Amino acid sequence: MSAKNHHGIFDTKRAKLLAIKYKLDLYNENAYLHTGKYITYNDVLFIVDNLWNDHIEHFTPLPIICSLDEYYNLYRHYNNL
Numbered sequence: 001m002s003a004k005n006h007h008g009i010f011d012t013k014r015a016k017l018l019a020i021k022y023k024l025d026l027y028n029e030n031a032y033l034h035t036g037k038y039i040t041y042n043d044v045l046f047i048v049d050n051l052w053n054d055h056i057e058h059f060t061p062l063p064i065i066c067s068l069d070e071y072y073n074l075y076r077h078y079n080n081l
Helices: 014-020 041-058 068-077
Strands: none
Touching: 014 041, 041 068
């Protein structure tokens, strides 16, 4: 019996779901900065963090559609980093 990765280029379901939430590329591993065989949650989180930082500092479009409460929570979180 062989073990298969059912998450494509991602090493965990958590990493893939975060990429899906932010509409990141699910098939091109070259779109991510990584060193291992698979894209990790931290690799995806690095991109998400940068999307939010760009939004806050340079007024780029929102990385995701979210409720006003969720936006304020995310804004406070990334504005305090």
